[in-house]
Amino acid sequence: MCGIAGIFHLGTPKPVDPARVTAMCDAMLHRGPDGGGVWTAPGVGLGHRRLSIIDIAGSPQPMASSDGRAMLVFNGEIYNYRELRRELQQSGAQFHTDGDSEVILAAWQRWGTDCLSRLDGMFAFAIYDLAARTLFLARDRLGVKPLFMAPLSDGSLAFGSELKALLAHPLLRREVDPLAVEDYFTWGYVPDSRSILKGVSKLPAGHSMLLRHDAPLPRPSQWWDVSFAQRRKGSRADLEAELLHLMREAVRSRMVADVPLGAFLSGGVDSSSVVALMAESSAQPVRTCSIGFDEAGLDESAYAAQVARRFATDHAARQVSSGDFAEIDRLAAMFDEPFADASALPTWRVSQLARETVTVALSGDGADEAFAGYRRHIFQHGEDRVRRLLPASWRENLFGTLGRHYPKADWAPRPLRAKTTLLSLAGDSAAGYARAVSFAPPELRARLYTPVFERLRGDYRGEAAFETLMREAPGRSGLDRAQYADLKFWLPGDILTKVDRTSMAASLEAREPLLDHRLIEFGASLPESMRLRGGQGKWLMKRTMRRYLPDDILYRPKQGFVTPIAQWLRGPLEDDMRSLVSGSTLAATGWLDTQALSGLVDSHVSGHSDNSRILWQALMLDRAFTTLGIA
Structure with missing residues (x-):
């Protein structure tokens, strides 16, 4: 696991200052404390920080191909590199190292851009072809590894594994994008379709770019997608056997490392399943x-x-x-962009704990998105049945009116908190699910925004891209489309960003076996009854794992990595909340109504309502502005 950075000139191939690339890499020292390097040529510079995992001494980067015609910087792991190496050797390729980096170079030279479909792993890499004078940028199928990009005023494109690498470049403008702030308040993170800074973008998951010195910046090209449009046939026993085989292979392939390896263990279905299969494949006790x-x-x-x-x-x-929230500024600095998923704190802490004894840790991320494991999937499935029974005009009038007048009953038992469900039923499937996934609904955002910010935002809505993704998804049902949007939008924007930044902050490599693309494609092809049944999500996966895990692990109510943020905001963080109203960087923007924000703080601290999510969002946005140097 590593950090990469680079500069590529579009147009005249101007010289690249190695010191500038070095500074970009040094900003990500946590991603690669074991070594680094920089390579430059006319119009291009590549830099690398290394966390040694495989072929510890033999694969320094930037790495040249065996014939010297291509240079690579690579962040990630290729799990099938040994099989690819054998195949490439049969076609004449020669190797001088035992790692996966040289395999990527040989695969590029053998198959060109088509090499991506042959790579099984998590990655973001850049290859400069000296003969063709092209730069190839690529990101893995699901976006496990990040890649930021920004065109600069000198005609170059800067790129790096984290935004902080670009921030180290003196030509990067630090102007906040108001549309990204709308996105952030909608979702609790800035999705992959945007960045908090104007002019900065992220290479989307499953996309690549081929850049030339004598051509304008191209649009990213999608090289992988997942479809929910087909339904796999077979008996339950056959599907269980296939799923178990795929899970075993995914876990086994991710246990290859030349350094100590372990696993995160929450006690939930997913991490427990990974640990069970690791124990089955290991002669030594698994470190958890x-x-x-x-x-x-x-x-x-x-x-x-x-x-x-x-x-x-x-x-x-x-x-x-x-x-632990005494280190709130350090938490915010890990992400550069504002990030409001409060489970980032325990994820960071468990990464620090793991790093005391291991360098690689397997996690259970991905199964909920692939096999319909979230509670919202169950609700979405049920709500779509109601939508099919009632005309849209009836639903809008009936449920919309009820939802607008129903109290926000945070204090009530969960079955009585019907406001979100009523408002969800008033819209179509995509709008309803977007509301279920979002952090702050439109009504709350409207209360907080000042006229100044409303003018900057215009008619843009944070939900729009998500709803479009659902409506255009390759699927047959609302559940299909919801899971597709989760995989393409929520997963890379929230879950994988959280795990990448917090684990890398601890110089730990996190691997996600349940995000093996064959597992994802298998889950997408399952009949709905194999994903959801009897009010249970991940139905087939839970049935499959009953041979390993007891029912009180498999079937207890899903909790997730919940953080007691509401209690903390009424206690040790109350003063931080109060400071947002005046004197903070966020208050100075004039974008939020401080009177409305103060009312939310008072209501939360008194216990009258739970406003922890929106208050935590505001706090983390303020800290991000400070980290970015936004005055």
């Missing part, structure tokens, strides 16, 4: 680690300990307390 909370109602560490005992793992546990 978990994080608990000092809020008993949110602490899952007992379930993690139960799974650790079941598989005799070498288990380590640690507790997160409210005092």
Whole structure:
């Protein structure tokens, strides 16, 4: 796992200052503390920071191809590199290292851009072809590894694994994009379709670009997608066997490393499944680690300990307390862009804990998106049945009116919190699901925005891109389209961003076996009844794992990596909340109504309502502005 950066001149191939590329790489030292390098030629510069995982001493980067005609910088892991190496050797390729980086170079020289479909792994890389004078940028299928890009005023394109690499370039403009702020308040993160800074973009997951010195900047080209349009046939037993085989192979392939390896273990279905299959494949006890909370109602560490005992793992546990938010500025700095998923804190802490004994950790991320494991998938499935029964005009009048007048009953038992469901039913499937996934609904955003910000935002809505993605998704049902949008929008924007930045902040490589593309494609092809049945998500996966895990792990209510943020904002972080109203960088923008924000703080602190999500969003936006140097 590493960090990459580079500069490429579009037009006249001007000289690239190696010191500038070095500065970009040094801004990401945490991603690669084991070494680094820079290579430049007329019009191009490539830089690399290395965290050594495979072929520890033998694969320095930037790396030249065996014939010297191409140079590579690469962030990630290619899990099938040994098989590809053998195939390439049979066609005459020669190798001087034992790692996966040289295999990517040989694959590029053998198959060109078509090499991507042969790579099984997580990656973002850049290859400069000295003969063709082209730069090839590529990102893995699901966006596990990031890649930021920005055209600069000198005619060059700067790129890097994190925004902080671009921030190290003196020509990068630090102007906030108001549309990204709208996106952020809608989702709690800035999605891959945008960046917090104007002029900065992200190469989308499953896309590549081929750049030439004598041509304008091209649009990214999609090289992989997933379809929910087909339905796999077969008995339950046959599908279980196929799923188990795919899961075993995905876990086994990600256990290859020349450094100590372990796993995150929350005690939920997904991480427990990964640990079970690791234990099956390992002759030694699996090293596991978990994080608990000092809020008993949110602490899952007992379930993690139960799974650790079941598989005799070498288990380590640690507790997160409210005092951890003394490092809130450090948390914000990891992401550069504003990021409001509060589970980033325990993810960082569990990464730090893992790094004390291992360099690579397997996680359980991805199964919810692939096999319909979120509670919202169950609701979406049920709501679509209601939508099919009632005309849109009836639903809009009936449910819309009820939803607008229904109280925001945060204090009530979950079945009585019907406001979101009523408003969701008033719209079509895409609009309803976007509301279910979003952090702050349009009504709340409208209360917070000042006329100044409304003019900057114009008629743009943060939900628009997500709804379009759903409506155009290759699928048969609302559930298909919801899962597709989760995989293409929510997963890279939230889940994978969180895991990449927090694990890399601890110089730890995180691998996600349940995001193996064959598993994702298998899940997308399952009949709905194999994904959802009897109010249970991930139905087939849970049936498959019953041979390994007890029912109290498989079928207990899903909790996730929940953080007691609401309690913390009423306690140790109350002063931070109050400071947002006046004197903060965010307040100085004039974009948020400070009176409305103050009212949300008062209502939350008094316990009258739970406004923790929107308040945490505002706090993290303020900290991001400070990190970015926005005055």
